[in-house]
Amino acid sequence: MEFLVVHFPRSRVVLVDGxxxxxxxxxxxxxxxxxxxxLGPPSNFTPSELTIRLRGTNPLEPREVRFxxx
Amino acid sequence: MRPFRAPLxxxxxxxxxxxxxxxxxxxxxxxxxxxxxxxxxxxxxxxTNTNGLFVCLVFSGGGTRxxxxxxxxxxxxxxxxxxxxxxxxxxxxxxxxISSVSGGSFTSAYYGLFPDKxxxxxxxxxxxxxxxxxxxxxxxxxxxxxRLASPTFSRIDLAxxxxxxxxxxxxxxxxxxxxxxxxxxxxxATNMATGERFEFTQPEFNVLGSDLGPYPVARAVAAxxxxxxxxxxxxxxxxxxxxxxxxxxxMRLAEGDFxxxxxxxxWAVNRTRYGDAVAYxxxxxxxxxxxxxxxxxxxxxxxxxxxIRSLMNGGxxxxxxxxxxxxxxxxxxGISRQEKAPGLKSVAMKTATVAMDNYSFDTIELxxxxxxxxxxxxGVLRAFRxxxxxxxxxPRLASEVEPFVVNIDFAAIKDPERRRYFLGLPTSFKLSRxxxxxxxxxxxxxxxxxxxxxxxxxxxxxxxx
Numbered sequence: 001m002e003f004l005v006v007h008f009p010r011s012r013v014v015l016v017d018g019x020x021x022x023x024x025x026x027x028x029x030x031x032x033x034x035x036x037x038x039l040g041p042p043s044n045f046t047p048s049e050l051t052i053r054l055r056g057t058n059p060l061e062p063r064e065v066r067f068x069x070x
Numbered sequence: 071m072r073p074f075r076a077p078l079x080x081x082x083x084x085x086x087x088x089x090x091x092x093x094x095x096x097x098x099x100x101x102x103x104x105x106x107x108x109x110x111x112x113x114x115x116x117x118t119n120t121n122g123l124f125v126c127l128v129f130s131g132g133g134t135r136x137x138x139x140x141x142x143x144x145x146x147x148x149x150x151x152x153x154x155x156x157x158x159x160x161x162x163x164x165x166x167x168i169s170s171v172s173g174g175s176f177t178s179a180y181y182g183l184f185p186d187k188x189x190x191x192x193x194x195x196x197x198x199x200x201x202x203x204x205x206x207x208x209x210x211x212x213x214x215x216x217r218l219a220s221p222t223f224s225r226i227d228l229a230x231x232x233x234x235x236x237x238x239x240x241x242x243x244x245x246x247x248x249x250x251x252x253x254x255x256x257x258x259a260t261n262m263a264t265g266e267r268f269e270f271t272q273p274e275f276n277v278l279g280s281d282l283g284p285y286p287v288a289r290a291v292a293a294x295x296x297x298x299x300x301x302x303x304x305x306x307x308x309x310x311x312x313x314x315x316x317x318x319x320x321m322r323l324a325e326g327d328f329x330x331x332x333x334x335x336x337w338a339v340n341r342t343r344y345g346d347a348v349a350y351x352x353x354x355x356x357x358x359x360x361x362x363x364x365x366x367x368x369x370x371x372x373x374x375x376x377x378i379r380s381l382m383n384g385g386x387x388x389x390x391x392x393x394x395x396x397x398x399x400x401x402x403x404g405i406s407r408q409e410k411a412p413g414l415k416s417v418a419m420k421t422a423t424v425a426m427d428n429y430s431f432d433t434i435e436l437x438x439x440x441x442x443x444x445x446x447x448x449g450v451l452r453a454f455r456x457x458x459x460x461x462x463x464x465p466r467l468a469s470e471v472e473p474f475v476v477n478i479d480f481a482a483i484k485d486p487e488r489r490r491y492f493l494g495l496p497t498s499f500k501l502s503r504x505x506x507x508x509x510x511x512x513x514x515x516x517x518x519x520x521x522x523x524x525x526x527x528x529x530x531x532x533x534x535x
Contacts, residue, residue: 017320022383033327
C-alpha cells in the first residue's frame with residue numbers, strides 16, 4: 001500500500017477518485033497508481049483537483065499534496 | 071366425419087415457433103433517471119449494526135456441503151452474544167457484508183433477503199431438499215422440452231426459475247438492498263470470456279449499461295453456481311451507454327497503471343472492453359468458483375480500494391473481522407494411480423475444475439498478508455513516536471484498526487476420522503439429513519475453535535459464555 005497526506009488550512013473531507021477517503025492531515029493508505037485528489041465541499045480551494053502518481057512511499061515518508069484556501 | 075389431422079409440416083412449424091418463443095429474461099438497460107437507490111454497499115450503518123466493528127463473511131463453493139457449513143456459522147454467530155459500544159447484541163447483528171460463491175451463494179442470498187426466516191425455513195426449504203432431483207424433474211417435464219429446444223433458453227434458465235419459485239420468492243436486487251440494510255451481499259460468478267470474477271453489484275452492472283435493481287436474485291445465484299458441463303452459462307446483455315455512465319473515474323485512471331499497479335490495471339481493462347456494446351453485446355457467466363472458489367477476492371478488492379478502504383481511511387473501523395468459511399474437500403486422486411493417460415471426459419472435467427481450489431489457499435494467504443501489513447504499518451508509526459519524540463509531528467492514521475482473519479476449514483478438525491468424513495463429502499445438491507446436520511454442527515464448532523475468533527471473543531464476547 002502507499003501513503004498520502006493532504007494539507008489544507010482547515011479540516012476537510014478528502015476525495016480520492018471521487019470517493020470519500022478520510023480527512024486532511026490524516027495519513028491515508030491507498031493503492032499504488034494514478035489517483036485524482038480533491039476536497040469535499042464547499043469548493044473554496046485551489047486547485048480544484050490534483051492528479052498524482054502514488055508509488056514508492058512508506059508510512060514515515062508519505063506523498064504530500066497541498067490545497068490552498070481561496 | 072373425418073378426424074382432424076394436422077399436416078406434419080404444420081406441427082414442425084408450430085414446434086419451431088414455440089421453441090423460438092422461449093428466451094431467458096434479459097437484464098434491463100439503465101434508466102436515464104434511476105427510479106430507486108442502486109445496489110451498492112450502504113456506507114451508513116443502520117439498525118443495531120455499527121461501522122466500528124466491521125465483520126465480513128466469505129462463503130465458498132461446494133454445493134449443499136458449502137451451504138450447510140455456512141448456515142452453521144450463521145447459526146453460531148447468532149448465538150454469540152457480544153458487548154459493543156455499550157450495547158448487548160449478537161455478533162450476527164454486526165455482520166456488514168457477505169461475499170459468496172456457488173453453493174455458499176444460496177445461504178448468503180437467502181439470509182440477505184429473509185434474515186428472520188433463515189433460521190426457521192432455510193434448512194427444510196433448501197439444505198434438506200433434493201435440489202438435483204427437482205431440477206431433473208423439470209428438465210424431463212414435456213412442457214419444458216419445447217423451451218429447452220430454443221437456442222436462447224437452457225437448463226440454467228430452468229434452474230433459475232426453480233430457485234426463484236421454491237426459495238427466493240421471485241425477489242430482486244431491489245428487494246435485497248431495500249432500505250440500505252446490511253449485510254451487503256456480493257454474489258460472485260465467472261466471466262467466461264476473461265476468466266475474471268463478475269459480481270452482482272450495481273457498479274459491475276453499470277459496465278453493462280444495465281440496472282441490477284429489477285434483476286432476479288435467483289438468476290444471480292444460478293450464475294454463481296452454474297457448474298461447468300452440468301449447467302449452462304447465464305447470459306447478460308451489454309447495453310450501450312455513455313462511458314461516463316459505464317465506468318467510474320477510478321476505472322479510467324487505472325487503465326494507465328500497467329507499470330505501477332498491474333492488479334488495478336487488469337481490473338479496469340477487463341471491464342472497459344464492455345464500453346463497446348457492438349463488439350461485445352453479451353457476457354456469459356459460469357460458476358463463481360472458476361475464478362475464485364473462496365469468494366474472498368471482492369473483500370480483498372474492498373480492502374485495497376473499495377468500501378472497506380474508504381471506511382478505514384475515514385477512521386470509522388476499529389475492529390475488522392474476516393470470517394472465511396471454506397468447505398473444500400480432498401478428492402480421491404484416482405488419476406495418479408493409473409498408468410493409462412486420463413480419457414477425454416476426465417481431461418475435460420479436470421481442465422474445467424482443477425483451478426477451482428488450486429489458488430484458494432493463496433487467496434487466504436493474500437488477505438492475511440494485508441492484515442499483517444496493516445499491523446506492521448501501525449507498529450512502525452507507534453514505535454517511531456515512542457523512540458523519536460523529538461522528530462516533530464508525524465501524520466497519524468485516522469484510527470488504528472485491529473484486524474482478525476478467521477479461517478474455517480475441515481482440515482482444522484482434530485480427530486482424524488471425523489476430519490476424513492468431512493473432507494470426503496461429495497459436491498452435490500443432494501445430501502442426507504444426517505450429513506446436513508453434521509455440517510451445521512461442525513460449522514459452529516470450527517468457528518468457536520478458531521484462535522483468532524477466540525481472541526476476538528476475549529475482547530468483545532459477553533463474559534460467562
